Every structure is written in C-alpha cells, then in structure tokens.
Amino acid sequence: MFVYFLRKLIVILPTFFGVTLVAFVFIRTLPGDPVMLMAGERGMSPERHAELMAEMGFDKPIIVQYGLYLKQLAGGDFGTSIITKQPVLKEFATLFPATIELSICAMIIAIFFGLPAGMIAATRRGSVFDHTVMTSALTGYSMPIFWWGLLLIIFFSGILGWTPVSGRVSLLYYFETVTGFMLIDSFLSGQEGAFISAMSHLILPSIVLGTIPLAVIARQTRSAMLEVLSEDYVRTARAKGLGPMRVIGVHALRNAMIPVITVIGLQVGVLFAGAILTETIFSWPGIGKWMVDSIFRRDYPAVQGGLLLIAAIVMIVNLVVDLLYGLINPQIRHTD
C-alpha cells in the first residue's frame, strides 16, 4: 500500500513540472502586451515601455524568464499580480473558498442524485425509469454550460423569481469572513435570513456546475452496477437469503464503487473547468472568474500561478482518490 502510494506520488512530480511549462508558454502565446494593458497609458513613449518591460523582467530571453520563474516557484513564491500588486497565492487563497463551496455543493448534488439514479436504472434495466435516466443523462452531458445556466436563470430567476441572479449573498447582509465559506459564515453570523440568502444564491450555480458530473456519475454507476449484478458473488449473496437492499446496497455497490470512485475523481478537473464558465455567468467571485479576468488583463503571474495551483489541487484530489480506490479494493491494497 505504501509502495502504491509512493508510486502515485512519483508520477505527480513530472506532471507538475509539465504544467509549469504549459502555463508559462500558454499565456505568452496570447496576443496582447501586458505592459500596455497594465499601464493604461495612451501614447506611451518607447523608452517608458522598455523601462516597464525591464521592471517586470519581460525584456530577458524567454528561456531565462522561465528559469527565473522556476527558481521563484521552488522558493514557494507564486509571483505577484501585475495589476493588483498582491501576491498571487494570497489572491488565490481569498477567492478559493468561493469556488470550493460551489464545487462541493455541485459534487454533492451530482453524487446524491447520480449514484441512486444509476443504481436504480441498473436494477430495473430496460424500464421506463432506466430510459428516462439515460436520456436525461445524455442531455445533461451534452448541454453547454452557459446555455444551461442562462436557461435556469431565465426560468427560476426571471419567470418564477425564486432565486437571485448573481453573487454569493444578498447585499442586505454583512458579516465578517471567518471560513470563507458563505454558508458557514452566514450561519455563524446569526443574522436572520442570511443563511437562506446564501443558500438561494448557491443553488442555481451548483445545479449548473453539477449537471455534467451528475450525468457522468449516473451513467458510470449504471454500467458498473449492471456488470457487478451478474457476478457470481451477487448470486451468492442472494443465496444467503439477504434482502435486495443488502445485496445491492452492500455486496454489489461496494464493487461497483471501484470504477465510480475513479470517475468521481476525474470529475474534479471537469468541475474546475466548469467553474470558469459557471462563475462568469453567475458573477460568482471565485477563482474561475478571477482566472478569466486575469487572462483578459494579461496578468501573466496571476494566470501562471492560478493554473499551477488549480493543477496542483486537481492532482492532489486525484491522488486522494487513488488512495481511496486502494482502500475499497483489497486486491490493490495487498499487491505491494
């Protein structure tokens, strides 16, 4: 098990290195001049331009810039935003809870509905329920996020007026940031209605962001379950006289979870990608929206640092998932 863990860890390091390179090159291939955008000075003299370039280190050869960047990273410094002059890590840390809150809620929705839907569909293969679930999953999976988000906003916010259109909490409330998670902070503030307000702001973006993972989880659960249900050990479980809840919910589910866990882990990457669009649509002040803004501002350090941090988080989550996978699958746990 320990060797298994080490092996997974060793794979991560070169991947991380690759990400630094991709992030570094990506932002520099975009057209646009960071100095022009940042300074906002019209009719800047070439001397002034060169001065600013040198100030930010953009005058050096690109390979040297990359080397310096890596050195800086090795010291744990993710750079300083050229626009806000704030350390990238600090900006990221302030905005990250909003994204995490949104992602966790989206994932809860996806798992809470996706798992049972897939399980029931598998046990009633070919039924109306099965067909409904599979068709909805396919629709959900192929629905473009921005279109789906707008549709929900028009219906629930526009026509029904049930939910707010943007932000994390109504402006009526103000409270100190304690955890950065609006649901918890609003609850701790003790202000009447604050929690409900935070909740109502969160629900639509979570649904939008959770739709694709939900569809993927439902489909994967169904197919894994179908496979497992025809296994000999499921027959053995039934031959013991166990009820369907125990046969399906314990004996079959535990085995079906092995591929499903992997897929859930992969959805974390999908969530961050989706968060960029979702946060933009709902003006959700998280890292997704921050990344988009930084790209438009050609804020090289912010984009590089942001990409890197996101990649690191995705990789760590996948590592955790791999460990979980080893834990529920004893055959892996015992191989090393």
Add this chain to the structure above:
Amino acid sequence: MPLLEIDNLSVTFQTAGGLFTAVDRISLHIEPSEIVSIVGESGSGKSVAVLALMGLLPWTATVTADVLRFDGQDLTTITKPELRKIIGCQMAMIFQEPMTSLNPCFTVGFQLTETLKIHLGMNRAEQKRRAIELLELVGIPEPEKRLSAFPHQLSGGMNQRVMIAIAISCNPRLLIADEPTTALDVTIQAQILDLLLKLQKEKGMSLVLITHDMGVVAETAERVFVQYAGQQVEQQPVKGLFARPHHPYTQALLNSLPERSNSRILPSIAGIVPGQFDKPQGCLFSPRCHYATDLCREKPPTAGPVEFGNALCHYPLADGVPTNYPQEVRA
C-alpha cells in the same frame, strides 16, 4: 414426509431468439438425510433447476411447477421475504466457482458472519465464536487469522471450504452442491467431497450433489437423477443405476467411465446436448442414440414405469437390451 418435493418443474427463459425451455417437467423427491445426485452433461439444465428452486434466476425466467414444497412449505405461493428466511438458512447452496463466488471486497469473516446475524440474530461475540468454529469444522487452519483474510488471498480449495462454512452456518436441512469440485485440482476435489460427506453425516442434512462425474456419483449418492437437455431421463437407486441402466443415455454415460471401458479408447458420446435452436422433434436424445428408430425421431417418449427407472424412452433397456424393440430394425 419427503423434505423436498418437486413435481413437473419447468423453467423457460425469454431470450433474444424467443422462448427457451431450459428445464422441462422434472421431478425430485428427497427424504431427510438422503444424498441424491443429479447427473448430466453441460447444458442439461441442472444448475437452472436448482436455481429455480432457490428463487435465484433472473427475471427473464418463468418458473412453473405442480408441486414445489420444502419441509411442508409450499414454495410456489410463498412471498419473497418468506423465501429469504428459508434460503441460506434451512436450504443452502454452494457453487461451482469458488474463486468468483465470494465477494472480493469483503473479508471471509464478514461474509461468514452475515448469515449468522441475519438468520440467527447472533450478537458480535457469538458471531465470531461461531465463525471460528465453522472454519475449524471445514478444516481451515488458523481460523481466527483467516477471518480477516480476503478471498483472493486464499486458494480455490480454501475458498470452497469457506463457501461450505457459509452454507452450513445455520445448520441447513438441505444442502445443494452444484458441481462443488469441478473447478478444483484433483487432489483437492477428493478432500472437498470427503468434507461434504462428513458434514452430511454429522449434521444429518440432505445433500443434492450436482455433477457430471459418474465416478463421484458412484462413491457418494444413494439415488441418482439423470438429466438430459432439460428433461429427466431416468432415476434410480445408485446400485441399480450402475448395474442396470434403463435409458440409453445413462448407459452411454456409464460406458464412458474409464474403469468400465474394455477397449483402450474411451467411448465418449458423440454429438452435443441440443440447445435452443437445434431441439429435435421427437426424443431429444435420438440424434445421439444408437438405438434410435423413426418412432424416436418423430414422437417424444413418455416416462416409463418405476421398474424401468421412469426412463424417458420408447424402448427402455432391460439388462442392456432395448425392450419392445421392432424386429426389422434389430438386424
């Protein structure tokens, strides 16, 4: 009173190619503490028949029976929750593939104590004590350590012992063993068989042993049911069956036993068991039977009298020769 009574049990599957009758009107009567054997080649519906009895077939199967009674309880009208109280407790089963029949994600202990908790309502301490006792009973060394082992850490023979321990955990009155040794090494086969017979004697339970090995039948069973292509073609006490088979199929099975063969080449039965799409019109064995006549090929036979082992044959054998056999053909 027989422990198990089955009359005219039939099982039909809905398949993509239409309906397929895998078991066709078979009957079994089993007395308490009796060992019976069901023999027949692969595909003759032995497994399907007992799975139907246990209620373990998929929903594509339609099961019908005139009588299906276990220990006086009518299983045709019983509700599913009531049936679940019987199976795994009073009536238990072990399967052919020990390596895949245990759940890879749970320990031996977990899988063994499950029935103790569900059927007998034992508490944790009792469950553990009994589980160790059961593993000892089936001859597993270091039982306490094995409780925390996973199936993939044990050999096939050990896993089959665990399966047996699970099956006998609630002291069943009937144990069905569906080819319990087919997947195992020859030396292990004999050990497992001995274990089953020992347990049967100790516990006084009835044992249904499904096999296609006539040698195993000779060593173990008291009565034998011969099954072919879903039909029961003969039933007899084991001595009579080996001495005087009444159905040509039984005779052919016996002739393929190495110790009975007097030539150096083992005579096997030519051809295969008919499946869904090649069922002959008359007697199902007629394409492979060297006594077959036009009558056999045209008209399905009916079961013969008890003296002839209820042989499903137009010309049941008496002392190795077909009776009422038409003169012209004999030449």
